[in-house]
Amino acid sequence: MRVAIVTGASSGIGQSAAIQIAKRGVGVVLTYGRNQEGARDTVAAIEKEGGSAVALPLDVGRSETFPAFRDSIEAVLRDTWQRDTFDILVNNAGFGQMAMFEETTEELFDRFMRVLLKGPYFLTQTLLPLLADGGAVVNVTSNAALHSGLEPGYSAYASMKGGLTVLTRYMAKEFSPRGIRVNSIAPGATRTRLADNAFERYPEVIPALAAKTAFGRVGEPDDIGMVIATLVSDEGRWITAQDIEVAGGFNL
Template identity: 75%
Template sequence: MKVAIVTGGSSGIGQSAAIEIAKRGAGVILTYGNNQQGGLETAALIEKEGGTAVALPLDVGESAAFPAFRDTVAEVLRDTWQRDTFDFLINNAGFGQPSSIADTSEELFDRLMRVLLKGPYFLTQRLLPLLADGGAIVNTSSNYAAATSVEPGYAAYASMKGGLDVLTRYMAKEFAPRGIRVNAVSPGMTRTRIGDDAFTRFPEIIPAITAKTALGRAGEPDDIGAVIATLVSDESRWVTAQNIEISGGYNL
């Protein structure tokens, strides 16, 4: 059985990706930050459908915790799947907080950097010895990093996601000798808990988003999760170093 690690699997895109990957027959190790209940619910949903999942706590903004997390992953792989490697890594965990350049504090900038760029960099580095040859990595980026989707208030957030886009290509190059494929997905505006549940708190923003979207609606987590699951599957065996926008044609 293939095994995937999905960070930020307690809700939204990460939860959908974990469930979609499990539906295709892989075991899942998913992580949660502050939302333990969501993490356990995701694991329960997978197991209800006959899959196998383990939920683990992880703050991707605290790289000092990565060695202990790696050891825990190794134990879970042995105990749950009788393996010493896993196959797919989904670097998805993150947060968003809009702030103009004029108002952004160094504290917010540094936190965005630690979670959105430094975290995926060093978590991947730490887990790489456990990642099986022929495996796959997907990094969750954002269409805010695209030249066609610049929105005021997201300079710091988009800069980190732009760095992740570059990192994706370098990972693809460096890991290719081991047959490991690396791609990114760039969701458009999607109904998730990111930004403190902005969609729920500010429903008035939805009509403006749909008006800018060619397919005429806001994105849903399953729109993204299905693509992530496809990218780690053998169907995408000849796809690497790509950044796929999943936005329904935002600003098209």
């Protein structure tokens, strides 16, 4: 059985990606930060469909914990799937917060950097020896780093997501001798728990975002999760080094 690791899969896009990947007959190791209950829900949803999943805690903003996480991954692979490698890595975990340029603190900037750029960089580096040849990596970026998603208040967040898009291309180049494909996806406004459940706390913003979208609505987690699952499957075998906007025609 092929095995995937999906970070930040206790809700939203990560949860959808984990479930959609599992539906394709892939075992899933999913990670969570503070939302252990949500991680349990993801595991339950996968197991209900006959799949197999294991949830592990991980703070992608603390790179010093990555070697111990790798040890945990090795144990789970061995004990659950009798494997010493895995096949798919989805770097999804992150956070969002709006802050105008002149109001962005160095502390917030550094947190964005640790979680959104340094975390995926060194987590992938740490896990790379366990990633099987012919595998696939998907990095979740944001259309905030693209012209279509350019909005005031996201300069620091988008800078890190833009850096992750560049990193994706370098990973694709350097991993290609092993047949490992690396792509990124750039979601637009999507109904998730990002920014402390902003959509639930400020539902009045939804109509304005929907009006800017060609299809007249905001995105749902499955809109993104299905694309991730397709990219890491055999259907995506000839795609690498691409950043794919998945935003329903935002600002089209």
